[in-house]
Each structure stands twice: as structure tokens, then as C-alpha cells.
Amino acid sequence: MIQLEGINLHFSNKKTILEDLNLEIPQGAFCWLTGPSGAGKSTLLKMLHLEIKPASGRMEILGINPLKARRNLCARLRQRVSMIHQDYRLLSNLSIFDNVALPLRLQKIDKKIIQSNTNEILEWLNISHKQKAFPNTLSGGEQQRVAIARAVVHKPAILLADEPTNALDENQAFRLIDLFNDLNSIGSTVIVATHNETLIKNFPAPKLTIHDKQLWISDV
Amino acid sequence: MFDRISISRLDGLRLHRALPGRLLIFLVAAMTFLAALTITGVYGNHLLIKRWNTGAASVVILQLLDPDKPVQNSNRDFLGNRENSIMAFLQTQSDLASFHKLSAQEINELLSPWLHGNAEDFALPLPAIFELHLKDNKTVSANLLKGLREIAPDIIIEQSDFWKQRLNSLASSLQSCAFFALLIVVSVHIVVIALTTRTGLIACRQAIEILHILGASDYYIAQRFSHRNAYLTFIGSLIGCILFCPLLLYLTHLCLPFSSNPDWQRVFDQSWYSLWFAIPTPLFALFLFLPIFNALISWLTTEFIVYCWLRRLT
Numbered sequence: 001m002i003q004l005e006g007i008n009l010h011f012s013n014k015k016t017i018l019e020d021l022n023l024e025i026p027q028g029a030f031c032w033l034t035g036p037s038g039a040g041k042s043t044l045l046k047m048l049h050l051e052i053k054p055a056s057g058r059m060e061i062l063g064i065n066p067l068k069a070r071r072n073l074c075a076r077l078r079q080r081v082s083m084i085h086q087d088y089r090l091l092s093n094l095s096i097f098d099n100v101a102l103p104l105r106l107q108k109i110d111k112k113i114i115q116s117n118t119n120e121i122l123e124w125l126n127i128s129h130k131q132k133a134f135p136n137t138l139s140g141g142e143q144q145r146v147a148i149a150r151a152v153v154h155k156p157a158i159l160l161a162d163e164p165t166n167a168l169d170e171n172q173a174f175r176l177i178d179l180f181n182d183l184n185s186i187g188s189t190v191i192v193a194t195h196n197e198t199l200i201k202n203f204p205a206p207k208l209t210i211h212d213k214q215l216w217i218s219d220v
Numbered sequence: 221m222f223d224r225i226s227i228s229r230l231d232g233l234r235l236h237r238a239l240p241g242r243l244l245i246f247l248v249a250a251m252t253f254l255a256a257l258t259i260t261g262v263y264g265n266h267l268l269i270k271r272w273n274t275g276a277a278s279v280v281i282l283q284l285l286d287p288d289k290p291v292q293n294s295n296r297d298f299l300g301n302r303e304n305s306i307m308a309f310l311q312t313q314s315d316l317a318s319f320h321k322l323s324a325q326e327i328n329e330l331l332s333p334w335l336h337g338n339a340e341d342f343a344l345p346l347p348a349i350f351e352l353h354l355k356d357n358k359t360v361s362a363n364l365l366k367g368l369r370e371i372a373p374d375i376i377i378e379q380s381d382f383w384k385q386r387l388n389s390l391a392s393s394l395q396s397c398a399f400f401a402l403l404i405v406v407s408v409h410i411v412v413i414a415l416t417t418r419t420g421l422i423a424c425r426q427a428i429e430i431l432h433i434l435g436a437s438d439y440y441i442a443q444r445f446s447h448r449n450a451y452l453t454f455i456g457s458l459i460g461c462i463l464f465c466p467l468l469l470y471l472t473h474l475c476l477p478f479s480s481n482p483d484w485q486r487v488f489d490q491s492w493y494s495l496w497f498a499i500p501t502p503l504f505a506l507f508l509f510l511p512i513f514n515a516l517i518s519w520l521t522t523e524f525i526v527y528c529w530l531r532r533l534t
């Protein structure tokens with residue numbers, strides 16, 4: 001469950017990105033997020049991922065108000081909301097396996113489960129042969145798949161994907177949306193920011209569009 | 221525990237690079253050495269003063285001429301002669317640990333080297349001599365002097381206790397100097413740890429940001445840094461203490477003649493390792509405690525710095 005009310009967001013240079021934004025996404029929903037480049041898609045997703053604070057407004061994510069909650073609670077909320085960043089944000093000094101296993105390790109999950117879950121997702125995304133390699137030795141698409149693996153390995157309650165298919169071929173992109181649908185079917189909320197219109201056409205779902213600092217909602 | 225170590229190594233915070241071990245260990249060892257030296261100095265100083273206070277400085281000698289004469293004082297009545305009155309008065313003084321009137325025999329022993337014979341043979345009028353022992357940290361009070369003079373205005377009072385005062389004030393100023401030295405050592409320690417931690421945080425900045433957005437708590441990140449700093453400090457302090465041991469043995473050796481150990485001569489003459497047992501227990505305990513104390517300071521400083529630094533992440 002994501003609820004936003006009267007959110008205003010700007011960076012320190014006072015340039016307003018989002019103005020009086022209201023949004024309610026029920027738990028277990030799937031939606032697309034589109035808009036021209038520079039409209040603020042990544043910024044909105046980062047705000048939902050508690051990386052950026054809005055200047056004003058009220059927000060509630062999974063029943064928690066992150067603007068008022070203690071830091072400890074926010075950290076635990078972050079473990080349940082995961083994001084695939086546009087720039088992947090992999091740890092360059094950890095192997096692919098360790099990068100993907102990190103969310104599980106931070107949750108102090110049993111070693112055997114970490115091993116099997118990580119292997120499973122790496123295999124599904126066709127990168128298990130690279131699991132001992134380091135991120136900077138991988139191609140862009142491979143790095144993107146590692147970032148995806150890390151975001152879904154612990155089956156988060158909310159998945160925020162920021163252009164997760166831009167480095168993948170069409171076949172891989174379709175497979176990926178299947179993965180997101182699987183996650184969606186076990187109750188996760190999934191929001192995917194993309195420019196890829198064919199993808200949206202092939203997988204109809206509610207579409208959020210950011211245009212001129214405002215958010216528009218349309219059913220496809 | 222095993223699990224925890226394996227997680228720590230795999231979270232991408234390469235603290236063995238970010239918090240350089242050797243430099244920190246060296247600095248902490250040097251500072252521990254300095255602290256140990258200061259503490260030993262304070263302790264030695266304290267021991268010497270204690271010896272002096274309970275020894276020579278606390279003895280007062282009274283000489284009373286004509287002890288058998290009655291007391292001549294118009295203001296008050298005194299029972300008996302001058303000697304008895306003085307004895308009765310001394311009995312009431314709480315500053316005295318003990319007092320003692322020298323017997324004729326003792327006076328004889330004292331005087332015979334000067335008189336080349338038995339003092340009684342010279343038919344000299346011998347004074348009564350009292351030896352007073354003051355309690356620790358007490359000086360001859362005005363009250364005591366006044367009381368003695370009331371009974372016998374011509375009484376001779378020989379006291380070494382103004383030396384005691386001078387020595388005690390010297391000792392306390394040395395003590396304050398040492399305290400400031402310790403304070404400076406501790407402050408430098410804190411500053412060194414704070415700077416190292418900041419450097420480490422900046423070196424790990426990217427990894428910390430990623431861990432933070434993946435849901436690592438401030439507590440987790442802080443304890444990763446503080447555990448390493450506390451561990452390095454512990455090792456450094458231990459090395460500092462071990463390096464200080466030869467000096468400690470030497471100082472113990474120097475201080476032995478002033479110790480209250482009646483057996484000191486034997487220990488003094490024996491081989492060096494018997495000195496181990498002559499090191500005062502409080503000092504020994506302190507050196508065991510020093511690495512733990514230093515590690516605690518490092519731990520607290522690091523926690524504080526990391527928590528403050530993490531505030532910048534939303």
C-alpha cells in the first residue's frame with residue numbers, strides 16, 4: 001500500500017520536480033510509470049524508496065509514515081521496498097553472488113537459504129556462470145540483470161524498477177516482465193518506469209504518467 | 221558468531237583498507253606508553269609522599285624544662301606538675317596517632333655520645349622529652365600549640381611538619397600536571413580515532429550509501445566501524461603496555477628502597493624477574509585495565525562519529 005497526499009518535491013536548487021502529488025496504490029498492484037526524460041520518474045521512485053524526502057506532504061508506505069518514523073524503522077522498511085536503479089548501484093568490490101545475496105544477509109537469513117535463493121535467481125536470469133565475477137567485468141545488460149536479481153531475491157513487498165529493460169534485448173525484457181508478474185501474483189506491489197511502449201502494449205496495466213510536475217493516471 | 225563474521229566480510233565495507241590497521245596500532249601503542257608512564261609517575265609520587273607523611277615528617281619533639289614544677293597559669297587550674305599536665309593535655313588531642321615520653325634510659329642513650337658518660341652523673345637538670353606522632357595528613361594545629369604554651373610557655377617544640385606541607389603541595393601540583401598530561405593523551409586518542417573514522421567513512425562512502433538503501437541499519441554500519449577500531453586499539457594498547465614493562469621494572473627497582481616492603485633489600489639484590497612480584501598490585505591491575513579502557517574510548521568515539529555522519533543519509 002502506497003499513499004501520497006499533497007506531496008511537493010524539489011532539490012536544493014529550488015527547481016520543483018513534483019507539485020501537489022496525490023496517489024494511492026493498493027498492495028499487490030502492478031503499474032507502469034512513464035513520462036518524458038527528465039520528468040521526474042527516477043525522482044518519484046527514489047522518494048518511494050526513502051532516498052529523497054519531499055519538501056511537504058504526507059506519505060505512507062506499508063502502513064508506515066517514513067517522514068515521522070524513527071531511522072531504525074525506516075531501515076527495516078527499506079528491506080521490504082526494493083529498487084532497481086537506473087545506474088544499478090552494484091558494490092564493485094563484491095562478487096556477483098555476494099552482491100545478490102546482500103539483502104538476504106542483511107536480514108540475517110540462514111546461510112543455506114541464502115545459497116539456494118541466490119543461485120535460483122541467478123539461474124533464472126542466466127547469469128549464474130558469472131557469479132564469481134566482479135561487476136565491472138560484466139556487460140551493461142549483465143549488470144542490469146544482477147541489479148534485478150538483487151532487487152527481487154528477497155521477494156520484497158514493493159518493487160520499484162527504474163527502466164529495468166533498457167539494457168536488455170526484447171526476449172529478455174519479456175521474460176523479465178514475467179518475473180515481475182510472478183512476484184506480483186504472490187502479493188508484491190510492482191511499479192516499473194519505462195519508455196518502452198511495446199512492453200506497455202504487451203502487458204496492459206494501469207499507467208502513471210508524469211507530465212509537467214503532475215501525475216496522471218490512466219488505464220491501458 | 222561465525223555467521224556474523226562471514227556477513228561482515230561480505231557486505232562490501234572493506235574496512236581493512238578504509239581503517240588502516242598498522243598506523244592506528246602504532247599511534248595507540250605510543251599513546252598508551254605515554255599514559256602508562258604518567259600513571260606510573262603519579263603512583264610513584266603518591267607512594268613516596270605517603271612514606272614521607274607517615275615517616276620523618278610526622279614526628280614532633282617536645283622539650284619541657286623543669287617537668288616537676290607546678291603549672292603557673294592564672295587563668296586556669298591544672299592538676300599536678302607540668303609534666304602530668306602536658307600528658308593529660310596530649311591525651312585529649314585527636315590529631316595525634318601516638319605520643320611517648322622518653323624514659324631516662326632513652327635520654328641517656330641519646331645524650332651519652334655528647335657527654336662521654338652517664339648523663340645522671342653530671343647532675344644536670346634533664347628536661348622531659350616527648351615524641352609525638354601525627355596522624356597522616358595532619359599538621360601541628362594552632363590549638364595544640366596554644367594548649368602546650370598555656371601549660372608551659374617555655375616549652376620547645378621541634379617540628380618538621382612545615383616540610384610536610386611544602387612537600388605535599390609540591391606533590392599535589394605534580395599530580396595535577398600528570399592529570400592534565402593524561403587528559404591530553406586521552407583527547408589526542410579521541411581526535412586520532414575520530415579522524416581515522418572520518419577518513420574510513422569517506423573511503424567507504426559509496427558502499428555505505430548502497431548498504432543504507434538496501435536497508436542496513438545505522439547500528440549495523442556503526443558497529444562494523446566501532447568493532448574494528450576497538451579491536452585495533454586493544455591490540456595497540458596491549459603492545460604499548462608490553463613495551464612499557466621493561467621501564468616499569470626499572471622504575472620499580474628504583475623505588476624499592478622507599479617501599480614499605482620490609483624485605484626490599486632482598487628483592488633488590490635478586491635477579492630482575494623477582495621484580496615482577498614487587499610491582500604494586502594496583503599498578504599491575506591498571507595495565508590490564510588500560511587496553512580495555514582505550515578500546516572502550518575508541519568504540520564510543522567511533523560510534524558517535526559514524527552515527528553523526530549517517531545522519532546525512534535520509
Ligand SMILES: Nc1ncnc2c1ncn2[C@@H]1O[C@H](COP(=O)(O)OP(=O)(O)OP(=O)(O)O)[C@@H](O)[C@H]1O
Nearest residue numbers: 011012013017035036037038039040041042043044
Ligand atoms: N540530485 C539532484 N539534484 C538536482 N537536480 C536533480 C537531481 N536529481 C535529478 N535532478 C533533476 O530532476 C529532474 C528529474 O530527474 P529524473 O532523474 O527523476 O528524471 P527521469 O524522469 O528519471 O528521466 P529519465 O527518463 O531520463 O531517467 C531532472 O531535471 C534532473 O535534472
Ligand SMILES: [Mg+2]
Nearest residue numbers: 041042086162
Ligand atoms: Mg530516470
